[in-house]
Amino acid sequence: MAKIVALHYFAVVTRCTSLRDAATQLDIHPNVLARHISQLEYYMNAPLIERSPLGIRLTAAGELLAAKLDRTINELDHVVRLIDDLKGLRGGLVGVHAAEGVASAILVPVLAAFAIRHPHVRARLRTGTAKDAVRAIEDASCDLALTFFAPASDAIAVIRRVRLPQFIIAPPDHPVTRAGGTACAALERYRWVLPGPEFGVRSYIERAAAEAGCRIVPTFEAASLDLQRTLIEQAGALGVLPRAAVAEEIAAGTMVAVPFPETMPVETSLDLCIPAARQPSYAAERLRRDLEGALARVQP
Known part of the structure; x- marks a missing residue:
């Protein structure tokens, strides 16, 4: 558990210019943060950050860890949700990435009804391009994507496609x-x-x-x-x-x-996408069904 906490802390450090700034974001003392980073460096057997009067910067080893860290943490969070499902805890978090042009019209009404039926489930929403949606599924930061013209990728499966005139x-x-x-x-x-x-x-x-x-x-x-x-x-x-x-x-x-x-x-393809190989959590599976139903009712 200590290593997981240290990884979370390091992820914040990579987005800051000093340990003090990172500690402020994490709401912990800078010395506590420094200790966790030192423990992580000991575990990795390599320095991860370099300190100077101008702040901190990542070493080559730190850059390598940072490049893989977000996906690793997202995968760990996903495993936690699956374990909660095994214990019968019908809560957790579901991540959704959507094209902004359909987020308010299609996604929001579905989420509003979903929240009433599943009050213990939280939803994390992101908007962006189709490529952003694929990347979000690949790095496990989202469970579902609703986007126009989903690009081909081994990481995703398009489970519903509707033609939507512009x-x-x-x-x-x-x-x-x-x-x-x-x-x-x-x-x-x-x-x-x-x-x-x-x-x-x-x-x-x-x-x-x-x-x-x-x-x-x-x-x-x-x-x-x-x-x-x-x-x-x-x-x-x-x-x-x-x-x-x-x-x-x-x-x-x-x-x-x-x-x-x-x-x-001008007729576009609106695609509902899921991870091709990752097992969905209870919340993600229920929301997927609701979105499929909503797309079946979409009127051009």
């Missing part, structure tokens, strides 16, 4: 809502807000536009869904999102969802 999301009085407003020449003139090129959805939009002989250049790049909404409302920009992502705004009349022209269909 719409042009616009203010209600925008020219794109009028007759001829979605013609290619018109689309090229508008202001757009799109996620960065690291997102699969962005690549798909650009490819679909190019195949239709159209070039869409974003005026704004924003990964945050809240920023995209704000730029649509206040800057008159056009976004590209599933209708469900702005369902409340559409119902309130502050935004409209305009279909892309038939010559430029």
Whole structure:
């Protein structure tokens, strides 16, 4: 147990510039932290950090340990959850990684109902790209991922895939809502807000536009869904999102969802992914079933 505690402490040290800063984050005395690091160095038979008046830096051995540490700790946490399951403790933690465009529309309602039925289960939520989701599954920091265009990986299994059309999301009085407003020449003139090129959805939009002989250049790049909404409302920009992502705004009349022209269909793949080889915990298995049910009910 002492070695596990020392590993947790070292993980914090790797993100700090001094032992004092790390000790403050851990809420322990710096001497206690230094003792744990010394014990870990003794166990590894190698120095892990170098101290100087300017702070600390990792040695080559420390860099090597740090590179493997997050995944090791996540795997240990996963084993703890499985042991709790064996003891009949229906609690624990489930990690979920989601594309922000569907997190609030699909994931949050499922989690809200899940929390009522399983009040002792905690959920750790992360958002990001499809590549981020795969990495999170690979390093065991999440149990489930809901993402667009999951890349091929031996570490994940796609257990549910739904086709989800993307719409042009616009203010209600925008020219794109009028007759001829979605013609290619018109689309090229508008202001757009799109996620960065690291997102699969962005690549798909650009490819679909190019195949239709159209070039869409974003005026704004924003990964945050809240920023995209704000730029649509206040800057008159056009976004590209599933209708469900702005369902409340559409119902309130502050935004409209305009279909892309038939010559430029933008339809994405929404994938529910799990680890290919890691045994799911009780909480992860129950949440997976709930998400599968929600995806079966998704309306384009």
